[in-house]
Amino acid sequence: MKDFEYFAPKTVEESLSFLSQYKEESKIIAGGQSMLVIMRQGLLAPENVVDIKGITALNYITYDEKEGLRIGALTTHRAIEKSPIIQKHFGVLSEMERNLATIQTRNWGTIGGNLCHGDPAGDPAPVFIALDAKLKLRSLSGERIITMEEFSKDMLEVDLGPDEMLIEIQVPPPRLHTGIAHEKLMVMQGDAGIVGAAVSITLKPEDSVCEDARIVLSNSASVPLRVREAEKRLIGKVISSHLLAEVGEVASAEADPPSDLHASAEYRREMVKVFVTRAAAKALERAKIG
Amino acid sequence: MKGEPKELRFTVNGKLHELQVKPKALLSDVLRKDLKLTGTKRGCLESTCGVCTVILDGKAVRSCSILALQANGHQVTTIEGLAQGDKLHPIQEAFINHGAVECGFCIPGRVMMAKALLDENPDPSREEVRLAMQGILCADSGYVKQIEAVEIAAGKMRGGE
Numbered sequence: 540m541k542d543f544e545y546f547a548p549k550t551v552e553e554s555l556s557f558l559s560q561y562k563e564e565s566k567i568i569a570g571g572q573s574m575l576v577i578m579r580q581g582l583l584a585p586e587n588v589v590d591i592k593g594i595t596a597l598n599y600i601t602y603d604e605k606e607g608l609r610i611g612a613l614t615t616h617r618a619i620e621k622s623p624i625i626q627k628h629f630g631v632l633s634e635m636e637r638n639l640a641t642i643q644t645r646n647w648g649t650i651g652g653n654l655c656h657g658d659p660a661g662d663p664a665p666v667f668i669a670l671d672a673k674l675k676l677r678s679l680s681g682e683r684i685i686t687m688e689e690f691s692k693d694m695l696e697v698d699l700g701p702d703e704m705l706i707e708i709q710v711p712p713p714r715l716h717t718g719i720a721h722e723k724l725m726v727m728q729g730d731a732g733i734v735g736a737a738v739s740i741t742l743k744p745e746d747s748v749c750e751d752a753r754i755v756l757s758n759s760a761s762v763p764l765r766v767r768e769a770e771k772r773l774i775g776k777v778i779s780s781h782l783l784a785e786v787g788e789v790a791s792a793e794a795d796p797p798s799d800l801h802a803s804a805e806y807r808r809e810m811v812k813v814f815v816t817r818a819a820a821k822a823l824e825r826a827k828i829g
Numbered sequence: 830m831k832g833e834p835k836e837l838r839f840t841v842n843g844k845l846h847e848l849q850v851k852p853k854a855l856l857s858d859v860l861r862k863d864l865k866l867t868g869t870k871r872g873c874l875e876s877t878c879g880v881c882t883v884i885l886d887g888k889a890v891r892s893c894s895i896l897a898l899q900a901n902g903h904q905v906t907t908i909e910g911l912a913q914g915d916k917l918h919p920i921q922e923a924f925i926n927h928g929a930v931e932c933g934f935c936i937p938g939r940v941m942m943a944k945a946l947l948d949e950n951p952d953p954s955r956e957e958v959r960l961a962m963q964g965i966l967c968a969d970s971g972y973v974k975q976i977e978a979v980e981i982a983a984g985k986m987r988g989g990e
Contacts, residue, residue, distance in 0.1 A: 542832030545852030545898065568896070575855075575894050576875055586831065588852065592899050617888070641964040643879060643942070646888040647895060728963065 541584040547593055551677065554591050554704055559679045561587045562701040568592070569613060572640070572648030573656040597651070597706065600624055608710035612651025617642070619650060629710060631719040631737075635666045640729050651705045654690065657697040657762075658731075664691060664763040665737035665755035666721050672710045678703040691762035716750075717741040718825025722818040723757065724810050733802045734758050734810045736790075738818040740773065742826045749773045754786070754819065759794035759811055766793040769815065783819050787812035839900045841866070842910030850897050857881045857892035859900075860907060868908035868937045872966075879965035882938035883907050889945035889964070908937035911944065920944055923982035924975070931969035939965045943979045951987050955980070 548554040558565055566585035568574055569592055577583045591597070597613035602624045610619065619625055620636035639645060639662050653663050654674070667687040674690055676683050678700060687708075690697050699705065719739040723732025735757035741750045752773040756764045769790035776782060796807035834849035841864060850859055860866045860883070872878035874893055881893040884906040911918040920943050923929070930936050939962065946953055946961040953961070958979045962972055 540853045542851065542853055544831050544833075545835060547898065547901070571896060571899070572876065572894055575896070579874065590896070590899065593902075641879065641891075642961060643882055643889045643891045643964050644876065644894070647885070647890045728960075 540578050540581075543585055544587045545590065546587065547590040549593060551594060551596065551704065551706070554589055554594065555677065555679045555702065557587070557589045558704065559702045561589075565589055565701070567655070567704065569652035569655075570615070570648035571652070572644045573652065573658065591704070592649075602628060604712055606709075607712040608708075610650060610708045610710070612654075612705040612707055613649045614651075616640075616645035616648050616650060616653070620645060628713055629670065631666055631670075631721055632663075635662050635721045635737075638662070638723065638725065638728060650708065654687075654708070655697055655699055655705055657691060657693075657695045659691070659694055659760060659762050659764075660731040660735075660758040661763070662721065662723065662732065662735060662737075662757060665735060665757045666719075667708060667710070668755045668763055668765060669719055669721075669737040669739040669753045670710045671739075671753070672708055674708055675706045676700075676703045677706050682706070684709070688763075688765060694761040713829075714741055716744050716826055716829065718822040718827070718829060720818045720821035720825065722814045722821070724814060732757055732814075734794075734796065734807050734814055736811070736814040736818040738815065738822040740778070740819065740822040740826045742823075747777055747827070749776055749778055752819075754790055754815055756790065756794055756811060756815070759796040759807060761795075764794060766790040766815075768793055773819075778819075778823050780820070783816045783823075784812075786819060787816040790815040835898055837898055837901050839902060840904045842906055852896065852898060854897040855893055856883070856885075856895040856897045856900055856905070859897040860892060860905070866907050866909050870934060870937060872934075877966070878935075879942070880935050880938040882941050882965060884941050884945050887945065887948060889942045889961075906941070906944075908940060911940065918944070919985040920947070920979070920982040923978040923985065927974055927978040927981055929970070929974040929978040931967075935965050935967045939967070939975060943982065946979070947983050947986055951983060953979075953983065958983075 565587040597611040599611040601609045626633045672687045721737045723735030737755045739753040743750045752770045769786045791808045791811040794811045796804045798804040837850045838847045870880040872880035876894040883892045
């Protein structure tokens, strides 16, 4: 790893000052569980590292029935996994975290670091997109709110300015008659999914017609991919297993997965069908209950 | 200045240390080279094997994947911090007596992982033990004896047998 200048601010304001001063020459490090891996591989060599891991003010999980869920950017994966609030109201987040990497990684790695890393194979972003989450970003010039979907621009590239920090993730309160599920193909628990699917389904209670659907894929494109054509097939219909299979096919056609040493693009396309169908079936079951 | 050493002040196995480290130094390197605590091992160096696992503020972490300076102000426990003089920790005893040690390379990290688990959850289910053990790769054993050893240790630590 190359040497770098190192700052460890204690507050958000202090961090923003550093970022504003060094801009493109600086990179934020939180838990470093993704970043240090690529720094050791020589793929990333920032001149200045701004270590925000010590900013305790960004470590929180709060819930309000009207406002919904607010997760501070420096909340660890493990805290999200174990949070009683999240287990009660947004169980899919806890489930997703249980299958993310290993306990040690989750103990130190942060949700903000994960999202800002922008890995299209990552699990949190698709789940947050399915949850219709928004992100709050801040710089010395002010704050802006952006949807989780808009945040992802390309592989390992997110809509975060060189002088900006992610402050929190905002998830709206759970909707009635809505079920959300996350499934991914893992060889070993904790692996990055060869493909993954996060699905949210909302039903009209009187006739079980699908009112809204979100289907988001991981490791199937250069960003977490919302497969809108597949979603459209569900809306306005009563969902049968036949329809779920059809939706899997449509999602697969929308995907543009990579070929790498773990799987070919062709295999990933086949697995998109399987995992979209599985996640959608689970989401549907949950929508019927809640 | 790039690479200029910064002060690292942290507690390791109950002892306060103050040293100057380069920003790019990893926690595992500082433990092994600066503090001569070589019980913590270097394995994959890419955060996949877990043999570098130590306990930081009560939580198991991979020391090869943490900048040493991030431990500033924190408490670290390594395998060297477990035994009280000649008296082994119940987890260490269980591993030895139950035959859970083969080549031994993954054992320090594995024992620390077990300690972190049992400190947080003194009566884990088998599934919880299995999940914890999953965080450290073992090229020899097939994990069964290790999982059983953790359960045996848990029983002893809860005051049983």
